[in-house]
Amino acid sequence: MPTPNNAVSKSEISSVPLLDVGRGNLPLKEEIMESFSQIFDSGRFIGGPHCQSLEQSVAQHCETEFAVGCASGSDALLLALMAIGIEAGDEVILPSFTFFATASAVTRLGGTPVFVDIDPQTFNLDAAAIERAITRRTKAIIPVHLFGQCCDMQPIMDLANHHELEVIEDCAQSIGANYNGKPAGSIGRMGCFSFYPTKNLGGMGDGGMLTTNDPQIADRLRLLANHGMRPRYYHQEIGINSRLDSLQAAVLGAKMKHLDTWSEQRKENAARYQKLMIENGLVDQVILPSANSNSRHVWNQYTIRIPNGWRDNVRQQMTDMNVGTEIYYPIPLHQQVCFSYLDIDKSTLSHTAQAGNEVLSLPIFPELTAAEQEHVVKCLSSAMQAQTTQYRMAS
Numbered sequence: 001m002p003t004p005n006n007a008v009s010k011s012e013i014s015s016v017p018l019l020d021v022g023r024g025n026l027p028l029k030e031e032i033m034e035s036f037s038q039i040f041d042s043g044r045f046i047g048g049p050h051c052q053s054l055e056q057s058v059a060q061h062c063e064t065e066f067a068v069g070c071a072s073g074s075d076a077l078l079l080a081l082m083a084i085g086i087e088a089g090d091e092v093i094l095p096s097f098t099f100f101a102t103a104s105a106v107t108r109l110g111g112t113p114v115f116v117d118i119d120p121q122t123f124n125l126d127a128a129a130i131e132r133a134i135t136r137r138t139k140a141i142i143p144v145h146l147f148g149q150c151c152d153m154q155p156i157m158d159l160a161n162h163h164e165l166e167v168i169e170d171c172a173q174s175i176g177a178n179y180n181g182k183p184a185g186s187i188g189r190m191g192c193f194s195f196y197p198t199k200n201l202g203g204m205g206d207g208g209m210l211t212t213n214d215p216q217i218a219d220r221l222r223l224l225a226n227h228g229m230r231p232r233y234y235h236q237e238i239g240i241n242s243r244l245d246s247l248q249a250a251v252l253g254a255k256m257k258h259l260d261t262w263s264e265q266r267k268e269n270a271a272r273y274q275k276l277m278i279e280n281g282l283v284d285q286v287i288l289p290s291a292n293s294n295s296r297h298v299w300n301q302y303t304i305r306i307p308n309g310w311r312d313n314v315r316q317q318m319t320d321m322n323v324g325t326e327i328y329y330p331i332p333l334h335q336q337v338c339f340s341y342l343d344i345d346k347s348t349l350s351h352t353a354q355a356g357n358e359v360l361s362l363p364i365f366p367e368l369t370a371a372e373q374e375h376v377v378k379c380l381s382s383a384m385q386a387q388t389t390q391y392r393m394a395s
């Protein structure tokens with residue numbers, strides 16, 4: 001059973017989950033069930049009015065002309081690369097410090113992922129590193145707006161324009177974020193979104209969407225996501241089956257209305273962590289995440305760094321104290337077995353490797369209570385204390 005909000009006094013907290021999707025979904029249960037019932041009766045399970053209206057509200061929220069639903073964030077990335085014609089021999093520049101799907105979309109089309117390093121402050125792509133990686137074969141850049149914060153897009157767009165490269169934004173973790181006022185997904189040629197349950201707009205299964213201002217691209221995405229078929233059983237090109245289903249669209253439509261409130265709550269939770277970490281003297285021991293001042297961070301994750309090789313022990317202790325944490329991501333993509341065939345100069349990815357050893361994500365979901373956050377910070381503090389004591393004894 002999820003802990004009811006505010007119903008538990010501080011001293012009674014004995015566990016805090018990393019994420020409790022039930023707390024966000026439960027208040028919407030009746031509304032969602034009602035739309036499920038409508039869909040049941042309609043017999044229309046793929047596409048339909050719920051999908052159209054979700055596309056409209058995502059496009060509106062992202063300030064783009066078009067939004068096209070698909071089956072997942074992974075497929076959104078794949079479709080985006082198909083739409084710009086990525087094929088064997090093409091290079092696509094992307095971070096190594098991201099979820100696997102950003103890179104697998106490239107390799108599925110025969111393209112070569114070219115991993116570049118991150119800015120250690122934001123965990124996002126470093127424009128100078130991108131510039132060094134550009135070759136005659138480079139066709140596109142995939143900036144990943146990691147943990148809910150946009151990449152520094154101006155220098156990336158300048159580079160892309162100068163070298164005539166396509167920019168596909170991976171917005172899986174950043175719906176609602178903006179960069180200097182421009183929404184994530186409205187800056188590059190396309191934005192790719194995921195509705196996986198752990199994302200800021202999470203469905204009850206898989207789902208995804210693409211945003212774009214280009215009418216030809218929008219049309220091509222629709223074609224590619226439906227077997228390249230137009231009209232029925234006449235195939236213009238080789239597409240895939242990647243459609244958004246009505247039940248997911250209904251859930252997401254109900255949740256979309258609360259997205260801004262939830263983003264605001266995540267932001268408040270991030271501010272509260274910062275305050276608590278300062279109060280508990282943790283700022284000298286761990287590195288807190290930073291948010292760029294002119295942009296809107298939507299805090300899909302609250303990711304701290306724990307240096308000195310202490311991260312895994314600290315995490316274990318927090319697990320023992322029933323505090324949920326996660327490591328996004330323990331093995332950067334350039335170190336994955338499946339990419340060992342690529343010719344990678346690992347010395348160019350030192351910030352990425354270090355992040356993989358130091359990051360730890362704490363609970364930050366919107367319904368998390370202040371008392372729970374205090375508990376998380378208290379547990380972190382005691383785990384850090386234990387490490388310090390151990391370190392002193394050993395030296």
Ligand SMILES: *Cc1c(COP(=O)(O)O)cnc(C)c1O
Binds near residue numbers: 102194
């Ligand atoms: C979740 C995620 C994806 C993939 O989305 P799915 O909907 O799970 O396929 C891609 N990129 C990033 C950065 C993600 O976090």
